[in-house]
Amino acid sequence: MSFSDLHAARKTNSYVQSSVPQNASNSSARTASDVGEQPEQKPGIEPTKIASFTGLYKPLPSALEIRVSETSGRGIWTKVHIRAGTAILSLKPHVAVLSLQHLNSHCSSCFASATSSVLRRCTKCHVVWYCDGTCQSNDWAMHKQECEALQRWFQAAPSSDVAPPSDAVRCMARILWKRKKKGLEDAWSREIDNMQSHRTSMHPSSFETNTHLAQALVQYMGMSSPADLAQFGLMSAADLVDIISRFTTNSFAITDPSLTPLGASVSPIVALINHSCDPNAVVVFPRASPDPKSQEPVMQVVAMRDIQPGEEILTSYIDTTLPKSSRQKTLQETYYFTCKCNLCSGQLDIDPREAMVCPKNCGGLCPLPVEEHALVQCTKCKAAVQATDTVFDAVRIGCEGLEKASALEFKDPVKAKQLTTNLIPILNRAGLTPSAHPLLGLTRLHQSIMISSFPSPLTQDHLDETIRTATKAITGLSALLREGHPVLAIAYVELGKLSAVDEPSPKHLSEASETGIDEHSQPQSQSLASMSFSSTYPPSGPARLKLAYTTLLKARGMLKIGFGRDSEGGAIGKEVRDMLVSLEKEMSVWKTGVKNALEGLPQKTKG
Numbered sequence: 097m098s099f100s101d102l103h104a105a106r107k108t109n110s111y112v113q114s115s116v117p118q119n120a121s122n123s124s125a126r127t128a129s130d131v132g133e134q135p136e137q138k139p140g141i142e143p144t145k146i147a148s149f150t151g152l153y154k155p156l157p158s159a160l161e162i163r164v165s166e167t168s169g170r171g172i173w174t175k176v177h178i179r180a181g182t183a184i185l186s187l188k189p190h191v192a193v194l195s196l197q198h199l200n201s202h203c204s205s206c207f208a209s210a211t212s213s214v215l216r217r218c219t220k221c222h223v224v225w226y227c228d229g230t231c232q233s234n235d236w237a238m239h240k241q242e243c244e245a246l247q248r249w250f251q252a253a254p255s256s257d258v259a260p261p262s263d264a265v266r267c268m269a270r271i272l273w274k275r276k277k278k279g280l281e282d283a284w285s286r287e288i289d290n291m292q293s294h295r296t297s298m299h300p301s302s303f304e305t306n307t308h309l310a311q312a313l314v315q316y317m318g319m320s321s322p323a324d325l326a327q328f329g330l331m332s333a334a335d336l337v338d339i340i341s342r343f344t345t346n347s348f349a350i351t352d353p354s355l356t357p358l359g360a361s362v363s364p365i366v367a368l369i370n371h372s373c374d375p376n377a378v379v380v381f382p383r384a385s386p387d388p389k390s391q392e393p394v395m396q397v398v399a400m401r402d403i404q405p406g407e408e409i410l411t412s413y414i415d416t417t418l419p420k421s422s423r424q425k426t427l428q429e430t431y432y433f434t435c436k437c438n439l440c441s442g443q444l445d446i447d448p449r450e451a452m453v454c455p456k457n458c459g460g461l462c463p464l465p466v467e468e469h470a471l472v473q474c475t476k477c478k479a480a481v482q483a484t485d486t487v488f489d490a491v492r493i494g495c496e497g498l499e500k501a502s503a504l505e506f507k508d509p510v511k512a513k514q515l516t517t518n519l520i521p522i523l524n525r526a527g528l529t530p531s532a533h534p535l536l537g538l539t540r541l542h543q544s545i546m547i548s549s550f551p552s553p554l555t556q557d558h559l560d561e562t563i564r565t566a567t568k569a570i571t572g573l574s575a576l577l578r579e580g581h582p583v584l585a586i587a588y589v590e591l592g593k594l595s596a597v598d599e600p601s602p603k604h605l606s607e608a609s610e611t612g613i614d615e616h617s618q619p620q621s622q623s624l625a626s627m628s629f630s631s632t633y634p635p636s637g638p639a640r641l642k643l644a645y646t647t648l649l650k651a652r653g654m655l656k657i658g659f660g661r662d663s664e665g666g667a668i669g670k671e672v673r674d675m676l677v678s679l680e681k682e683m684s685v686w687k688t689g690v691k692n693a694l695e696g697l698p699q700k701t702k703g
C-alpha cells in the first residue's frame with residue numbers, strides 16, 4: 097500500500113481492512129468490523145481505533161494492542177500497567193546485518209564481538225565472519241544467496257579494493273531473498289509488506305540516494321531484467337522504491353550492549369511503534385540470552401518509566417539531546433512527519449538543549465538567543481543577556497566545529513581533539529549550560545577521543561581530564577534524559593570505569609590524611625555537577641575508588657531500567673556487577689591499610 101493510499105484509507109477508516117493484502121490467501125482475514133471497537137478516549141487525546149491483523153504480529157503479547165490514529169497511523173498501546181524496566185517486547189529481528197566496519201570484528205550470525213571468541217571467515221565470499229560452525233550453519237539459510245551475490249559483486253568490480261555493498265543494500269537483499277523463499281502470502285512477508293512506505297511523498301532531496309540504493313541493490317542481487325525483479329515479487333520500479341522506502345522508514349540501528357552501532361536490522365512489530373522526543377520506551381540489544389549463539393541478536397523494547405493502561409508505547413527514532421530544529425528536520429526528512437510531542441510543541445519554559453546561565457549568575461537560566469529572538473533574559477531574575485553576538489558566534493562556530501570534529505574523529509583524531517579542546521572553553525565562556533547544543537555534543541566527542549587516545553604509559557593529567565569530561569557529559573545528559581535512559585546509564589558506566597583505572601601518579605600519596613576513605617567525606621547528596629567544577633576533582637586514591645564505586649552503583653540501577661530489569665541490565669549490567677564486587681574488595685583493602693597505618697600497625701599492601 098502506498099502512502100497516499102494509506103492516507104486516504106485512514107481518512108475513510110478502512111485502513112486496517114485494506115492494509116491486509118487484498119490477495120491474502122488467509123480466508124479468515126478480518127474485515128472493517130475489526131476496527132469497530134472504540135477504546136476509551138481521554139480528553140484532548142487523539143481518537144484511535146483498535147486494529148487487528150489476522151495471522152500477523154503473533155509475538156505481540158495480548159496485553160498490547162495495535163491501534164490506528166489519524167495523525168500517526170498504526171501504533172502500539174498497552175492495556176495494562178507496565179513497570180519501568182520491563183521488557184515490553186523481546187524478539188529476533190526479521191533480518192539484521194553488520195555495517196562494513198564491523199564485518200570482520202563481529203559474528204554475522206549472533207553479532208558477538210571478536211573479543212569474546214576468535215572468528216572464522218567464510219571461505220567462499222571472504223566477507224562475513226562467524227564464531228564457529230554453529231553460528232555459520234545458523235546463518236546459512238540467509239547467507240547462501242548472499243555468499244553468491246558477494247562473490248559476483250567482487251568478480252564484477254573494476255578493482256580488487258572495492259568494498260562490499262552497504263548494510264542497507266545487504267539488509268534489503270536479505271529481505272528479498274527470504275521473502276521469495278517464504279512466499280508472498282506468508283506472515284513473514286506480509287509483515288514486511290505492511291510496513292509503512294512513503295514512496296509517493298518522497299522528498300526530491302532523497303531521489304539521488306534512493307536511485308543509488310536501487311542501482312546497488314539490483315546489481316548486487318544480479319537482477320538485470322524486469323523478469324528478474326518479478327521473481328522477488330517486484331512488479332515495477334515503484335515496488336522497488338517501496339522496498340527502499342520501507343527500509344528507510346522502519347529499520348533500526350543494531351547496537352552492542354554499550355550502544356555502539358553495529359549495523360542495521362528490521363523488525364516489523366517493533367516498527368509499529370510511533371515516535372516521541374520524550375519517549376516512554378527504548379529499543380536496545382542487551383545480549384542477555386541464555387544461549388546467545390542460537391538466540392542473539394535479541395531486540396528488546398524496554399519501558400523507561402511506568403506506563404499506564406491505555407497509553408501508547410513510544411520510542412524515539414532520533415537523538416533527543418539535539419534541539420528542536422534539528423530533531424524536526426531529521427524527522428521530516430527521514431520519516432515524513434512533524435512531531436507534536438510535549439518537547440516539540442514548546443510546553444517547556446526553557447529547553448536545556450538551548451539554554452545559557454544567567455549573565456548575573458543568579459542561578460537561573462536564559463534561552464539561547466537566536467536570530468529571530470535575539471533579546472533574551474534570565475527566567476528567574478529577568479537580567480537581559482547583553483553579549484548576544486558573542487553567544488551567537490560561539491554557537492555557530494561550535495556547530496560547525498562539532499560537525500568537522502565528528503567527521504575527523506577516526507580519520508584524524510589529533511585534529512579532532514584540537515577542535516574539541518579549543519571550542520569547549522569558547523562555549524563555556526559564552527555561558528552555555530553543559531546540556532546545551534553544541535556544547536554537550538563537543539563534550540561527548542572530546543570524551544570519546546580522549547579515551548581512544550590514551551597514551552602509553554597513561555598520564556595522570558590525561559586520565560584526570562577524561563574523568564572531568566565524562567562528568568560534564570553526565571551533567572549535560574542528566575538535564576535531558578530521564579533516569580534509566582540507556583544513554584545516561586552507559587555514561588555512568590564509562591565514568592565509573594574511568595575512575596577505577598589505576599592512577600599513574602596518585603596525588604593522595606602526598607595527601608594521604610585528606611583522602612582516606614571516610615564515609616562522610618563525599619556526601620551522597622553532592623552532585624557530580626558541583627563536584628566536577630571543583631579544583632580538587634577528580635579525587636585521588638581511596639576517594640577516587642569510592643567515586644568509582646558510587647558511580648557504578650548508580651549505573652547499575654539505571655542499567656536495570658534501560659536494559660531491562662529481568663536481565664539485570666544485560667551484558668553491561670553483569671560486567672558492572674563484577675566490577676562492583678572487585679571494587680568492594682579493593683576498598684576494604686584500602687580501609688584496612690589506612691586503619692593499620694593510623695594505629696601504627698604494619699600495612700598490608702593493595703591487591
Ligand SMILES: C[S@@+](CC[C@H](N)C(=O)[O-])C[C@H]1O[C@@H](n2cnc3c(N)ncnc32)[C@H](O)[C@@H]1O
Nearest residue numbers: 167168169170292346367368369370371431433
Ligand atoms: C516506524 S513507522 C511507525 C508505524 C507507522 N505508524 C505505521 O502505521 O506503520 C514510522 C512512521 O510512522 C509515522 N509516525 C511515527 N511517529 C509519528 C508521530 N509522532 N507523529 C506522526 N506520525 C508518526 C510516520 O509516518 C513515520 O514515517
